[in-house]
Amino acid sequence: MIEYLQILGQEIYKIIFLLVPILVSVAMIVWLDRRVWGLVQKRRGPNVVGPFGLFQTLADALKYIFKEIIIPASANKVVFILAPIVTMTLALVAWAVIPMSENLVLADINVGILYLFAVSSLGVYGIIMGGWASNSKYPFLGAIRSAAQMVSYEVSIGIIIINVLLCVGSLNLNEIVIAQKELWYVIPLFPMFVIFFISALAETNRPPFDLPEAEAELVAGYQTEYSGMMYAMFWLGEYANILLMCAMGSILFLGGWLPIMDVYPLNAIPAPLWMILKILFLFLLFALIKAIVPRYRYDQLMRLGWKIFLPFSLIYLVLTASFLFYFDKLPKVSI
Amino acid sequence: MIVHSIFFYFFSVIAIFSSLMVITSRSTINSVFFLILDFISVGCLFIMVGAEFLGMILLIVYVGAVAVLFLFVVMMLNVAEQKQSWFIGKKSTHIPTGLIVSVLILLELLVVVGGWKYKEDVMSSSTLILSNVSNTHQLGLVMYTDYILYFQLAGVVLLLAMIGAILLTFRERVGVKKQSYINQISRNPSSSIELVEAKSNQGVKVDD
Numbered sequence: 001m002i003e004y005l006q007i008l009g010q011e012i013y014k015i016i017f018l019l020v021p022i023l024v025s026v027a028m029i030v031w032l033d034r035r036v037w038g039l040v041q042k043r044r045g046p047n048v049v050g051p052f053g054l055f056q057t058l059a060d061a062l063k064y065i066f067k068e069i070i071i072p073a074s075a076n077k078v079v080f081i082l083a084p085i086v087t088m089t090l091a092l093v094a095w096a097v098i099p100m101s102e103n104l105v106l107a108d109i110n111v112g113i114l115y116l117f118a119v120s121s122l123g124v125y126g127i128i129m130g131g132w133a134s135n136s137k138y139p140f141l142g143a144i145r146s147a148a149q150m151v152s153y154e155v156s157i158g159i160i161i162i163n164v165l166l167c168v169g170s171l172n173l174n175e176i177v178i179a180q181k182e183l184w185y186v187i188p189l190f191p192m193f194v195i196f197f198i199s200a201l202a203e204t205n206r207p208p209f210d211l212p213e214a215e216a217e218l219v220a221g222y223q224t225e226y227s228g229m230m231y232a233m234f235w236l237g238e239y240a241n242i243l244l245m246c247a248m249g250s251i252l253f254l255g256g257w258l259p260i261m262d263v264y265p266l267n268a269i270p271a272p273l274w275m276i277l278k279i280l281f282l283f284l285l286f287a288l289i290k291a292i293v294p295r296y297r298y299d300q301l302m303r304l305g306w307k308i309f310l311p312f313s314l315i316y317l318v319l320t321a322s323f324l325f326y327f328d329k330l331p332k333v334s335i
Numbered sequence: 336m337i338v339h340s341i342f343f344y345f346f347s348v349i350a351i352f353s354s355l356m357v358i359t360s361r362s363t364i365n366s367v368f369f370l371i372l373d374f375i376s377v378g379c380l381f382i383m384v385g386a387e388f389l390g391m392i393l394l395i396v397y398v399g400a401v402a403v404l405f406l407f408v409v410m411m412l413n414v415a416e417q418k419q420s421w422f423i424g425k426k427s428t429h430i431p432t433g434l435i436v437s438v439l440i441l442l443e444l445l446v447v448v449g450g451w452k453y454k455e456d457v458m459s460s461s462t463l464i465l466s467n468v469s470n471t472h473q474l475g476l477v478m479y480t481d482y483i484l485y486f487q488l489a490g491v492v493l494l495l496a497m498i499g500a501i502l503l504t505f506r507e508r509v510g511v512k513k514q515s516y517i518n519q520i521s522r523n524p525s526s527s528i529e530l531v532e533a534k535s536n537q538g539v540k541v542d543d
Binding site: 109 | 400
């Protein structure tokens with residue numbers, strides 16, 4: 001029993017060392033997002049609090065903490081409070097399996113990619129619960145939109161993941177990274193990378209797919225009735241999810257923690273730094289797209305998901321499988 | 336080992352409690368939430384006995400997709416506050432029906448488990464089941480070799496169900512303006528702009 005408690009203590013220590021950097025980097029990434037958005041629109045962006053405005057997010061968080069939490073009188077109180085907690089917990093819990101280097105991973109489980117997929121498909125509950133419990137029309141409409149959107153785009157993300165898994169032959173995230181030592185999958189599976197990226201935009205409700213919170217039609221969608229700390233939790237969860245999608249994209253297609261080439265000055269840079277650089281690169285794309293692309297109409301969004309992405313990724317799946325089969329490149333099971 | 340059994344009982348107690356709450360809770364929304372909790376704890380039980388692939392698939396399929404649709408239907412149909420007269424008031428017609436269904440399911444389970452015990456080589460596979468490859472690999476090795484027929488049949492059944500659902504809800508809508516992407520893209524000024532000389536006091540007739 002005491003041995004077990006010791007193991008538990010060590011695990012908690014590790015978890016804290018995983019969570020604190022993620023929360024800090026979420027704060028920094030919000031600043032980066034606003035900064036890029038500002039630069040594209042020829043504004044300065046947040047630049048007042050701290051050097052280059054770096055502490056802007058911390059100031060915002062402090063403001064949210066000291067604001068009053070208002071719960072609408074007709075809301076379902078339990079579900080209303082539970083919704084932001086669910087969103088944030090799910091966004092943080094998925095980071096347990098992300099490998100930052102070969103050994104630097106909290107839980108190296110066999111079905112890592114399935115775990116990531118499962119957790120990201122649970123993310124829709126926070127939004128539905130928040131929208132329904134608010135008992136108001138705009139949050140409810142936003143929640144319904146977002147549920148339909150996230151469920152549709154999950155399907156194509158699933159098929160893209162199957163594409164990569166066909167080439168790897170394992171569900172373990174570290175093995176997916178190691179399988180890309182020769183060639184990053186972004187080269188042979190480039191169309192899948194593009195579709196994954198667009199689906200990730202839709203899955204995290206980012207512009208141009210931010211219909212759940214389209215401010216022109218729905219005030220702020222599912223988070224209309226939220227205030228103070230609970231709003232901040234939705235917001236943190238959203239950005240942690242975006243970072244997670246970037247991490248997933250860099251593991252599946254950009255070779256995770258591997259350097260670009262295995263030559264001296266490049267492979268001297270530590271592996272976690274490569275992973276962070278790739279996540280940052282994908283996030284910069286996310287931030288640029290937020291600034292330069294107008295919002296989709298709802299039926300166009302559904303058409304793109306079901307009539308274009310799904311058939312295309314299915315056809316590409318058949319192509320990948322036939323290519324691997326014909327050239328005898330299917331991954332072998334070590335028996 | 337003791338920790339393992341503590342976790343096992345923890346998850347099973349949650350699973351049983353939430354499945355009881357599914358049928359006894361007053362509001363339908365809460366029932367659905369307890370159903371989701373039930374799915375999650377059963378998924379955890381799967382992972383605890385080492386069937387991690389099945390546990391994750393349960394989470395993805397049931398919690399991530401099926402239960403979302405349940406929640407959707409319950410929220411849209413506004414059956415949130417259904418009065419349940421369980422043991423009080425006038426007699427309910429649900430209880431006899433439910434009893435019949437549950438007795439039938441119990442009998443079926445008995446038959447299946449009994450038959451499985453009786454004829455043991457029903458479940459054994461000609462493909463050797465190896466202990467040193469992961470759970471997922473084993474499933475793949477067995478499912479696409481020995482049980483390929485059942486796998487394909489299950490796929491056909493699901494496809495039929497999908498086509499049936501689409502047919503049930505499909506209806507021809509009249510008077511709906513649809514956007515044709517091809518027409519929209521292939522428009523050019525010469526085919527869509529026309530210069531009209533408007534006479535005074537007569538105006539122009541524009542046909543839409």
